[in-house]
Every structure is written in C-alpha cells, then in structure tokens.
Amino acid sequence: MKTIVKYEMEKIQQNKTFIGALVISLLVLAGILYIGFYQAQLYGIDRNGVEHYHQVVEKSTGEFNDQKVKEVLTNYIDHYQSDNVDNRSFDLFSWEIANTFIANGEDVYDQMNNAMKQGDKLTIDQISIKSIKEIGFAEFLEPLKVGSFVTWKDLYNVTSQIFLLISILVILVCCLVFSSDTSRNMNPLLLSTKLGRKQLTIAKIIAATFFSILVFLSIHALSLGAFFIYNGGFTGWDTSIQTNVSMELFKFPVELNQLHVFGLAVALQFIGLLAIVALTLYVSSTTRSPFSSLLIALGLFLLPKALTQLIKRGPIYHLLNLFPINNYPVKDFLTLMSTEKEFFFDNFMQNMILTMVVLVAITIIFNFAVYQRMKQYQET
Amino acid sequence: MELELKNVTKSYDDIIALNNVSFRLVPGVYGLLGSNGSGKTTLFRIISGVLKQTTGTVTHNREDIRANSDAFRSVLGFLPQDFSYYPDFTGMKFMLYIAALKGINKNLAKKRCLELLTLVGLEDVKNKKIKKYSGGMKQRLGIAQAMINDPEVLILDEPTVGLDPKERVRFRNLISSFSKNKIVILSTHIVSDIEYIADEILVLNKGILENRGPSSVLIETIRGYVWETEVENDKLDQMLMDHLISNQKHEGNRTVLRIISIEKPAPNAKQVHPTLEDLYLYYFREEAGR
Ligand SMILES: Nc1ncnc2c1ncn2[C@@H]1O[C@H](COP(=O)(O)OP(=O)(O)OP(=O)(O)O)[C@@H](O)[C@H]1O
Ligand SMILES: [Mg+2]
Numbered sequence: 001m002k003t004i005v006k007y008e009m010e011k012i013q014q015n016k017t018f019i020g021a022l023v024i025s026l027l028v029l030a031g032i033l034y035i036g037f038y039q040a041q042l043y044g045i046d047r048n049g050v051e052h053y054h055q056v057v058e059k060s061t062g063e064f065n066d067q068k069v070k071e072v073l074t075n076y077i078d079h080y081q082s083d084n085v086d087n088r089s090f091d092l093f094s095w096e097i098a099n100t101f102i103a104n105g106e107d108v109y110d111q112m113n114n115a116m117k118q119g120d121k122l123t124i125d126q127i128s129i130k131s132i133k134e135i136g137f138a139e140f141l142e143p144l145k146v147g148s149f150v151t152w153k154d155l156y157n158v159t160s161q162i163f164l165l166i167s168i169l170v171i172l173v174c175c176l177v178f179s180s181d182t183s184r185n186m187n188p189l190l191l192s193t194k195l196g197r198k199q200l201t202i203a204k205i206i207a208a209t210f211f212s213i214l215v216f217l218s219i220h221a222l223s224l225g226a227f228f229i230y231n232g233g234f235t236g237w238d239t240s241i242q243t244n245v246s247m248e249l250f251k252f253p254v255e256l257n258q259l260h261v262f263g264l265a266v267a268l269q270f271i272g273l274l275a276i277v278a279l280t281l282y283v284s285s286t287t288r289s290p291f292s293s294l295l296i297a298l299g300l301f302l303l304p305k306a307l308t309q310l311i312k313r314g315p316i317y318h319l320l321n322l323f324p325i326n327n328y329p330v331k332d333f334l335t336l337m338s339t340e341k342e343f344f345f346d347n348f349m350q351n352m353i354l355t356m357v358v359l360v361a362i363t364i365i366f367n368f369a370v371y372q373r374m375k376q377y378q379e380t
Numbered sequence: 381m382e383l384e385l386k387n388v389t390k391s392y393d394d395i396i397a398l399n400n401v402s403f404r405l406v407p408g409v410y411g412l413l414g415s416n417g418s419g420k421t422t423l424f425r426i427i428s429g430v431l432k433q434t435t436g437t438v439t440h441n442r443e444d445i446r447a448n449s450d451a452f453r454s455v456l457g458f459l460p461q462d463f464s465y466y467p468d469f470t471g472m473k474f475m476l477y478i479a480a481l482k483g484i485n486k487n488l489a490k491k492r493c494l495e496l497l498t499l500v501g502l503e504d505v506k507n508k509k510i511k512k513y514s515g516g517m518k519q520r521l522g523i524a525q526a527m528i529n530d531p532e533v534l535i536l537d538e539p540t541v542g543l544d545p546k547e548r549v550r551f552r553n554l555i556s557s558f559s560k561n562k563i564v565i566l567s568t569h570i571v572s573d574i575e576y577i578a579d580e581i582l583v584l585n586k587g588i589l590e591n592r593g594p595s596s597v598l599i600e601t602i603r604g605y606v607w608e609t610e611v612e613n614d615k616l617d618q619m620l621m622d623h624l625i626s627n628q629k630h631e632g633n634r635t636v637l638r639i640i641s642i643e644k645p646a647p648n649a650k651q652v653h654p655t656l657e658d659l660y661l662y663y664f665r666e667e668a669g670r
Binding site (some may be wrong): 004 | 449450454456
C-alpha cells in the first residue's frame with residue numbers, strides 16, 4: 001500500500017498541469033503576502049509607520065477599559081498636535097480607536113487643525129468620548145484585553161485570501177487523480193490488476209489528501225512567517241477579538257482572543273479543504289477528461305456562493321452557509337456563526353461544531369463514494 | 381484450468397459488438413483473428429472484467445469471474461489495445477508500479493521486472509523515460525507488464541503492433557516458452573504472428589465466433605478454393621474486379637494472380653495449397669472489397 005501511495009504521489013508531481021499551477025500559485029502567494037503585509041495600510045504614508053505603530057502598541061497593551069481608551073486618545077491627539085504636519089507618522093492603532101470612540105470622528109481633526117493654526121492645542125477633555133458600555137462591547141468574567149490588532153486584521157485578510165489560492169490549487173491537483181488515468185485509457189490496465197480496484201483507489205485518495213495537506217501547511221507556514229516579520233513576532237495574540245476595532249466585532253458573544261480566532265479559522269479551512277478534496281476526487285472519478293473535471297469541481301466549489309446571491313434567508317440559506325466558499329473569510333464566519341438569523345443555532349460554538357461535523361461527513365461520504373465507484377468501475 | 385464463455389452478448393447503444401459468443405479454453409495459446417471492428421477488444425475487455433457483458437457469463441474454473449473478481453484478477457495478465465503511458469516514468473518504474481498493483485512484494489518485483497525487461501529486450505533502456513521510447517519499445521513494455529504476476533490467463537490485445545521482424549520472432553519465442561499450463565489469448569491482424577505459435581485460432585467476424593480450430597484444420601476448410609493464374613496486363617483490371625485476390629506478382633507484361641474462389645476463376649487456373657492468409661481473406665472478404 002505504501003508503495004502504491006508513493007507512485008501515486010509521483011504521478012501527481014510529474015503532471016505538467018500541477019507543475020505549472022505550482023509556479024503560478026507561488027507567484028500569487030508572493031503577491032498576496034506583499035500586498036497584505038508590506039503594502040499594508042500600516043505603512044501609511046511613510047515607512048516609519050510600522051515602527052511608530054509598535055511603539056504605540058507597546059504603550060497601549062493591557063486591560064481594556066474606559067481609562068485605557070482615554071489614555072490612548074490623549075497620546076494620540078498629543079502626538080497629532082506635537083509634530084509638524086509633514087513628518088508626523090500616521091498612527092493606525094489610535095486612529096481606529098478614535099474612529100470608534102470619538103462621537104464625531106471627523107470633527108476632531110478639524111478641531112485639532114484649527115487649534116494648531118491658532119497656536120493652541122485641543123485637550124482630551126474638550127472631546128466627548130463614548131464609553132465601552134455605550135458602544136456595547138461584550139462582557140465576560142475576565143475583562144477584555146487590548147493590544148496589537150491592525151496587524152492581526154491583516155493576517156486574517158491574508159489567511160482568507162490564501163484559502164482561495166489553496167482551494168484552487170488543490171482542486172487542480174485532485175481533479176487529475178482519476179480523470180487523467182481515464183483519459184489516458186489506463187483504466188483497463190490498472191483496474192484489471194489484483195489491487196487496482198480497492199487498494200489503488202484508497203492509495204489515490206491518500207496521496208491526494210496528503211498532497212493537499214502538504215500544500216495547505218506549507219502555504220500557511222509561509223504566510224505565518226511573513227506575518228511574524230511584519231508583526232514583529234506574535235505580539236497581540238492574547239488581545240480579545242472584540243477589541244480588534246477594525247473588525248467591528250465589539251459584541252461578538254464568545255470570549256476569544258486573536259490567536260483563538262486564527263486557530264479556528266485554520267481549523268475550519270483545514271476541514272473544508274478535506275471536503276473539497278473528497279468532492280473533487282469524486283468528480284474526477286466520474287469524468288472522462290481532466291478539463292471537464294476541473295470545470296465541474298470549480299463550479300461546485302463556487303456554487304454555494306452563487307446561490308446565496310439568490311437565496312438570502314431560510315433553511316436553504318443556512319445550509320449554504322455551511323460551505324467553505326461562504327464562510328472562509330475570517331470576519332464572515334465569526335459573524336455568520338454567532339447568530340441564528342444566518343445559521344442554525346444561536347450559539348457560535350455549536351454552529352462551528354455543526355459546520356465541522358457536516359464537512360467531515362461530506363469528506364467521508366464522497367471518499368466512500370469514490371471507493372465504491374472505482375471498485376465497480378466499468379468501461380462504457 | 382479452464383476459461384469458459386457462455387452466450388456472451390455485448391451491445392453498445394445501437395451496435396451488437398458480440399453476438400452470443402460461447403467457447404471453452406484449456407491451457408494453450410489461442411489466436412483471435414478478426415478484422416477491424418469485429419469485437420476483439422470488446423471480448424478482451426469483458427474477459428478482463430473492465431466491461432460488463434449485456435448477457436451471458438464468463439467463468440474461470442467454473443467460477444463466475446465477476447462474482448470472484450479479486451481472485452480472478454490476481455491470476456490475470458492483460459495488455460489493453462491503446463493507452464498512453466506515464467511519459468515521465470522510466471520503463472523500470474512503470475514495471476515496478478504495475479508489480480505493486482499486482483501485489484508482488486518489493487524484492488521479488490525488482491528481480492522479476494528486470495528479468496522480463498531483459499526477455500523483451502528492454503534492459504538497455506530500462507532507466508530511460510517512456511516518452512523517449514519508440515512505438516515498438518512501448519509495445520514490448522506492455523507485453524512485459526502483463527506477465528509480471530506470471531498469470532494463468534494472459535490476454536494480449538494486438539501485442540505485435542509495431543514490432544520489427546526480429547522482435548516478432550523474440551515475441552513468439554517468449555510466448556511459446558511462457559505458455560506451459562497457461563491460457564494465452566492474443567489478437568492480431570497479422571496472420572503470420574499466430575500461424576506458428578497458436579495452438580488454435582478463433583475466428584471472430586462481426587461479433588460472431590465463426591470458427592475455431594488448429595490453423596491446419598481451418599486451412600483445410602478452404603482446400604480447393606485457392607487458385608493461381610497468369611493473366612495479360614490488359615485483362616488485369618477485369619480480373620481484379622471480379623475476384624477475391626490474395627496476391628499479385630508482375631512479370632513483364634503478364635501478372636500472376638492468387639485468387640480465392642469456389643469455382644475455377646479462369647480456364648488456365650491451377651489449384652494451390654491454401655495458407656492462413658488466404659483463410660483470413662476468405663472470412664473477411666467483405667472488408668477486402670468484395
Ligand atoms: N465504447 C463504445 N461505444 C460504442 N461502440 C463501440 C464502443 N467500443 C467499440 N464499439 C463498437 O463495437 C464494435 C467492436 O469494436 P472492437 O473495438 O471490439 O473491435 P476490434 O475487433 O477490437 O477492432 P480493431 O481491430 O480495430 O481493434 C465496433 O463496431 C465498434 O465501433
Ligand atoms: Mg481492438
């Protein structure tokens with residue numbers, strides 16, 4: 001069995017389509033990482049943005065309360081009014097906090113500019129700041145924590161984007177697994193050997209799944225590596241997801257930090273990927289040419305998204321939200337799964353578990369269907 | 381050991397590719413003779429279990445091969461008619477891959493594959509990628525892979541396509557030495573390939589098994605139907621139109637014709653010994669343009 005898996009892996013690697021797709025994927029990945037982490041908003045107008053951001057983060061990390069908000073904003077308007085306009089770094093951390101907590105976000109900058117023109121300074125007491133309660137942040141036994149969040153939002157965006165990349169690459173690889181042998185007319189030879197029906201099918205499923213997992217892990221590892229450099233380590237991991245004000249998830253009902261959310265996102269993607277692999281293999285086993293199997297598999301992958309454009313409520317809509325294409329963006333699955341309006345239960349964790357169970361079931365069902373099909377396969 | 385087909389019929393949508401074929405084979409070499417589209421590949425696919433017959437049964441040692449497909453596949457060797465190899469596999473790697481699929485343990489497989497590659501004359505190119513192989517080399521690789529598991533039932537669909545005369549001889553010797561206590565069935569259009577090695581010939585015509593028997597016996601059936609005659613070149617066209625010609629040889633302004641005909645085709649025609657090739661033409665005369 002191990003030997004057959006090894007040969008099947010080799011067949012995948014030697015396929016021209018795969019080699020081409022891998023090169024293109026690496027380029028796209030480089031693009032995603034570059035735009036996501038290097039061209040990020042954080043860099044703002046000048047390259048000192050990142051440095052300044054980390055200074056502010058270091059000062060501001062800690063328990064999230066009204067006092068903390070006030071401190072952050074005090075420093076923010078001080079900094080804004082101290083430097084001359086040309087060389088002040090844009091501070092995205094505080095800017096996002098200001099947007100959230102200052103009653104009339106826009107006005108403050110006018111007021112500060114006017115004050116500076118008159119040689120004066122706007123002070124924190126002249127601004128009306130909303131309280132955490134007013135905005136309605138979720139409350140738990142432990143207080144919320146604040147810390148580096150802009151970078152984590154960028155990580156979430158990149159993580160979401162690379163899911164599409166991984167999925168497409170994996171669909172491309174897996175759609176070849178059975179259909180390329182069919183199109184080569186190899187089936188009469190392979191399927192008339194002793195192990196060609198049962199063990200070969202299992203070996204192909206293992207090889208394809210293993211390969212896909214490898215792709216998944218390497219791409220995520222590269223992305224995490226890039227994030228590590230960008231974020232200066234993993235600082236901010238224990239920041240509550242609610243205080244990531246760029247995400248606007250103030251009321252998110254579960255006590256999760258940013259690392260939890262990342263972990264959940266990756267876990268959800270991983271299980272979704274297994275389902276995609278299984279479905280694609282099934283398509284591959286039923287089509288005669290790699291190209292049609294690619295089109296059908298991609299179509300099925302995207303279909304739930306298209307359907308949600310037509311069906312926007314009701315049980316079918318809920319069902320559609322179970323599919324990876326509708327819940328892969330990090331913010332989307334957090335919001336979708338936290339309300340009964342969009343999902344099945346009124347409990348985030350229950351919805352998350354339901355989704356995973358359904359995806360695992362899809363994986364098992366389709367892998368089994370492939371096995372049954374190849375076991376009984378007949379030429380036509 | 382025996383392989384038996386009973387009333388096997390296969391119809392594709394509108395074509396009947398095999399029509400009520402029945403035969404029983406015991407160990408020996410069998411040549412399946414049939415023109416293009418006569419159903420040879422269809423028959424082989426059914427025997428190897430990759431195509432389901434519409435009606436009828438195939439049994440190996442009285443067990444239905446479909447009910448016992450795992451057991452039957454482990455004693456089967458099959459070379460299908462056309463398929464494309466993995467171009468980046470070497471010949472040796474391909475052999476080892478098939479050996480793995482045949483459940484042969486690794487060490488034994490290496491030895492066996494090397495042995496077979498040598499037997500078909502591919503030992504020099506065994507580490508070359510298959511995309512660099514010539515047509516005949518690929519064909520020999522196909523023959524070798526079918527034999528890896530030392531099959532009791534060996535089915536070869538047009539194994540000699542693309543082989544040069546030297547390789548054909550080598551192939552015949554290989555089959556002859558291999559076939560002891562085994563059922564070997566091979567199809568071909570090239571009569572001479574099976575004339576010498578086949579113990580029996582099965583004639584398949586438009587899905588019907590028309591005849592079977594040792595080639596000498598089959599040839600006897602057309603004794604008296606094969607003629608040779610000399611004609612002037614100006615009468616040649618008329619003769620070619622009127623008769624089934626198995627050979628023509630030009631000698632100056634005259635031509636010697638070999639004619640297959642129940643009646644004497646010309647006053648000066650002489651009866652000659654029939655060959656298997658004449659027999660083929662006799663059976664498949666419609667395709668020969670008559
Ligand atoms: N998949 C198919 N669908 C429909 N008809 C088919 C199919 N395969 C074969 N046929 C038809 O069945 C008949 C027998 O075909 P088969 O391939 O068995 O002939 P053959 O004797 O192997 O011919 P050749 O000498 O050309 O290889 C032909 O008329 C062919 O057109
Ligand atoms: Mg054929």
